[in-house]
Amino acid sequence: MSQTTKGALGPYRVIDLTAEIGALSTMVLAGLGADVIRVEPPAGHPTRQRGPMLREDTTSSLYWAQMNAGKRSITLDLEDEADRERLRGLCETADFLFESDAPGNMAALGLGYEDLRDRAPQLIYVSITPFGQSGPKSMWAASDLIGHVSGGLSSLVGDPDRAPLRPSVEQAYNITALNAGSAAMIALHARHLTGRGQHVDVSMQAAMANTLGNARLYYEMDGIITERAGGARAFADRATRIIYPCADGYVAFVRVPASMIRLHKWMTAEGAEPRFDAERWASFAIAGNTLPTEDEIAELEAEIEQFFAAHGAQALYESGQHFNVMICPVNTMQDIVDSPQLNARAFFAEVDDPALGRLMVPGAPLKMSATPWRTRTAPMPGQHSLEVLEDRTQAQPIGD
Amino acid sequence: MTSSDVPGSHVFDGIRIADFAWVGVGPNATMQMAFHGAEVIRVESSRRPDTFRSSGPRPDGDGSLDASAYFAKFNRGKRSVAINLAHPRGAEVARRLIASADIVTESFAPGFMERIGLSYDEVRKIKPDVIMCSMSMEGQTGPHAKFRGFGLTLQATAGVTGVTGWPDRPPVGTGVAYTDWVATHVAIIGILAALDHRRRTGEGQYVDLSQLEASTLVLDAGVMDAANTGRIAQPLGNRDLRHAPHGVYPCADDHTGCDRWVAIAVTNDDQWRRLALIMDRQDWLESEQLCDATGRLSAQDDLDEGISRWTSTQTVAEVEQLLQAVGVPAHRASNVRDAHEDPQLAHRNHWWTSDHAVIGEMSYETPAWRLSETPPPMPAPSPLLGEDSEYVYRELCGYSEEEFQQLIVDGVVE
DSSP: OOSOSSOTTTTOEEEEEOOTTTHHHHHHHHHTTOEEEEEEOTTOOGGGGOSOBSSSSSSOBHHHHHHTTTEEEEEOOTTSHHHHHHHHHHHTTOSEEEEOOOTTHHHHTTOSHHHHHTTOTTOEEEEEESSOSSSTTTTOOOOHHHHHHHHTGGGGSSOTTSOOOOOSSOHHHHHHHHHHHHHHHHHHHHHHHHSOOOEEEEEHHHHHHTTOTTHHHHHHHHOOOOOOOSSEEEETTEEEEOEEEETTEEEEEOOOGGGHHHHHHHHHHTTOOOOSOHHHHHTOOTTSSOOOOHHHHHHHHHHHHHHHHTSOHHHHHHHHHHTTOOEEEOOOHHHHHHOHHHHHTTOEEEEEETTTEEEEEEOOSSEESSSOOOOOOOOOTTTTHHHHHHOOSSOOOTTO | OOOTTSTTOOTTTTOEEEEOOOTTHHHHHHHHHHHTTOEEEEEEOTTSOOGGGGSSOOSTTOOSTTOOHHHHHHOTTOEEEEOOTTSTTHHHHHHHHHHTOSEEEEOSOTTHHHHTTOSHHHHHHHSTTOEEEEEESSOSSSTTTTOOOOHHHHHHHTTTGGGSSOTTSOOOOOSSOHHHHHHHHHHHHHHHHHHHHHHHHOOOEEEEEEHHHHHHTTSTTHHHHHHHHOOOOOOOTTOOSSOSSEEEEEOOOOSSSSOOEEEEEOOSHHHHHHHHHHTTOHHHHHOSGGGSHHHHHHTHHHHHHHHHHHHTTSOHHHHHHHHHTTTOOEEEOOOHHHHHHOHHHHHTTOEEEEEETTTEEEEEEOOSEEESSOOOOOOOOOOOTTTTHHHIIIIISOOOHHHHHHHHHTTOOO
């Protein structure tokens, strides 16, 4: 079926000047076949020292290997005008530039959107920052944690008797990066109409504010401030428990009325002799007026807990889903590596990294039939400087 | 703030999406294209309404399928057609709609589209260059392809829940349909990349999006670490493996009726010195141990205790002001009211007001991006269920008025 092996974005060149907040966006474009050129300082990009490391050192970064997979690398000293001019020249050959400096910093180097617009009118200039290019907080100092709290998500995460939380792997940065990817693709289609690039201004705070589900809507309509509810789904002023312990860890299970009859059948089949009245529980509508009492809920949850405690998470997943019960294991990173589903779909791939040797890496986040995702390795610092800076004619996807 | 006459604002003019997807991921993805001019037609049925049409919030006492603001949030700028796909003639209507479409999206359990004769292989016979994107929980193939779930539970399978919590307590997860907000963007990027490929080559394709795989992509290097070193990322509360101090600390009551917290994240030694100066902690400034991250990481309990004591005497606004003035990352842990009233989000016009026939005036989120040259016009409110049925059956599917009326009588248009 395939007419090309270059990937869906094969003709396009991306200049990548991002820090942690944006690295994933250009990695996805590289996976889709774009020629992504990582511009590093002569000493190498700072995130080459960002853990986790493969070995007991400060140079074998697995983070770098993942977030820069499929990119080429050139080194330029942006403190030096001659190198800045090389970068401007390279922009003339590019379709996208991604940067994540504080607003104004790129312009101070003569590398802002306004500086490049006339010289590289085709360039789609994507700026990714914590709060956006202008406004009262645009110059505020930030981090991944600040992204979680400034958009409001943390207020919905964590136990009520302790501080609001963020996930312990950096999600605000990565969600923001994916938003930037969407925006860049829309700008690419706009260019087909207008013939010109434009400035795309992506805000981490705004990206995280869009993860609140319906909680903000409940405030605007009903004045309800939804609060974090531990291992539960906070739903306006009510919460429904999600996390339950099991024999070897935890599972996620939502007690929705529609699944109570199936839960009863499943427990019966496993010999648990459930005592709860499935028909009665199934009759509680989610948004209806008739609701179970606190005591009834506690009694039911104790019964479910007892059942889950007798089985392992993966076994509960397999057997519960067999009965059409929405239950999921609380997977560790190792469970994900071992996942029969991910492995059946060949999600992981082995690659030979030029710096780290044989590596197992996560692969395609989506399967495209005509233009498959390309799983490749991250570059060495300046590995492609000569070929990129000497050949300024057009995008040259690597590996073809 | 935007106007519909900006040249090029209708980026996707002439692109039609037959949208069979429902709930979060699919509708959120296609809405971004609707904002920019794509004609998105939600295929719906009152016999199996979108879960979000039954959820809240909704105006007092209105239990109708058109009153949910949660549905409204994800379906602005779209049309809605009622097609009962369980009816023998429903699939025929769907086939005619697909013949007029450029993109088909769906998020049924794998196998459903095949059962009604709308698998990709069938769909491309109707429309050879179609782009079809399926967005299921775990992909179209594999032993768990038909396993059920939604964003609230899938985040557990995807590894997010397990790293969200305190080290001494069970994990909690994010309390929202977290993976939805991730998979949405992988879907948009994939569909628009496929559309670009088609523009250049004329070739359509099938996109099999597994929400699990898309969400695994954002686990930072956690999966890489486990796969290559056997280390397993653990929940750390708000702590960080590289930076300290790094946490969310209690603040004084500011008479908002809510408990108040402020996040402080020191990410380099310079910020550390400024924090200590502002806190007037000469002992911290003089400590050799605390001058680098390694030393501070080993002293986190003491640092957190000292910072908590300091923040407890001040409001969130005071801490933000003091620390941001000297460039130390600090921000209140915004609750939904703070987000709603945030001056920075207001500066970006982040919340767009929409006047819906049943819900009335409400504000809804806009994209996290702003486009300098092609800002989208204000979208129409979300459609009532089946609001555009006559247009779709008559204009797009080519049924005569008589045929349309007969399909209503036969129970297809519901």
